[in-house]
Amino acid sequence: MSDTTHDGAVALSERPSPDDGLSPAELAGKYGLSVSGARPGLFAYARQLWGRRHFILAFSQAKLMAQYSQAKLGQVWQVATPLLNAAVYYLIFGLILHSGRGMSHAVFIPFLVTGVFVFTFTQSSVMAGVRAISGNLGLVRALHFPRASLPISFALQQLQQLLFSMIVLVIVAMAFGSYPSLAWLMVIPALALQFVFNTGLALVMARLGSKTPDLAQLMPFIMRTWMYSSGVMFSITVMLAGKPSWIANVLQYNPAAVYMDLVRYSLIDGYGPANLPAHVWFAALFWAVFMGAVGFVYFWKAEERYGRG
Incomplete structure (x- = not known):
């Protein structure tokens, strides 16, 4: 009896399975299985982000409130x-x-304050982006959500902080003789384009920083170099007068300089179009679309790997 049962079991075990020869992907397709945490398609990922828009806004506001919670002046x-x-x-x-030569004090002081505020917007977005994943690993590993929510939230946080700073910037501009006009409305599209650019750059830095945490120690030196080459404290055209024109063109068309000059041109009386490079709005749009698209795709491609290993 036992021999018969044993022979039957052997025969059953030797019977070929209908799944023999199928690859793991084919098996998953056959039984409707999917990889846990698999990267969705690009457009599906964008829809997921839109579905998390309330979380992104709330998270950015919470981070903004917590940023100076330990300071007495808050x-x-x-x-x-x-x-x-x-x-x-x-x-x-x-x-x-005397880096403001060629400009009166009434122009140079708003010029300088505008440059510092607008460049700080980009600088802070980059620095926050570097730590967006590596600094929030507990959240990344505990919850399932599109990871791009984090760098986008940090870029949005910096935009909200800039809007507070703009109140002071308006006061400074008016104190030195620049009063509200229709030209001031150009600040809105200029900052909107800069926000898109900053968000794309934050997404790139978030992916790089997720695997190389030491990048956060290097970035302050890179950002300082970028600041000094973008005309935050001086007019590029004045300081490079007599130098080969291509040097001034390279510096003027770098995105930080483009967005600073647009805001300066919009707010400051006496900072005329002669200080802007040709086709400056096209340059601003190009940098925003290019960096926004590249940053989004670059970050999305590593979606499955964030928080692992």
């Missing part, structure tokens, strides 16, 4: 920090080095 530092930076730069570059 949210005042959102405005005081870039304003103090502008004061230091004015002392060094304005009074000591």
Whole structure:
């Protein structure tokens, strides 16, 4: 009896399976299985992000409120920090080095404050993007959500902080003789394009920083170099007068300089179109679309790997 049962079991085990020869992908398709945490398609991923828009906004607002929660002056530092930076730069570059030559004080001081505020918007977005994944691994590993929500939230946080700073910027501009006009409305599309550019750059840095945490230590040096080459404290055309024109063109068309100059041109009386490179709005649009698209696709391609290993 036992021999018969044993022979039957052997015969059953030797019977070929209908799944023999199928690859893992074919088996998954046959039984309707999918990889847990698999990267969705690009457009499906964009829809998921749109579905998390309330989370993205709430997360950015929470981070903004928590940023200075331990300081006695609280949210005042959102405005005081870039304003103090502008004061230091004015002392060094304005009074000591006279980098504002060719501009009156009524133009140079708003010029400098605008440059510091607008560049800080990009700088802070980049620095926050570097740590967006590596600094929130607990959240990334605990919950399933599109990881791009994090760098986008941090870029949105910096935009909200800039809007607080713009109140001070408007006061400074008016104090030095630049009063509201229709030209001021151009600030809105300029900052909107810069926000798209910053978000794309934050997405790129978030992916790089997720695998190389030491990048956060290197970025301040890179950002400082970018700041000094973007005309934050001086007019590029004035400082490079007599130098080969291609050098000034390269510096003027770098995205940080493009967005700063657009805001300066919009707000400051006396900062005329002669200070802007040709086709500056096209350059602003190009940088926003290019970096926004590249950053989004580049980050999405590694969606499955964030928080693993």
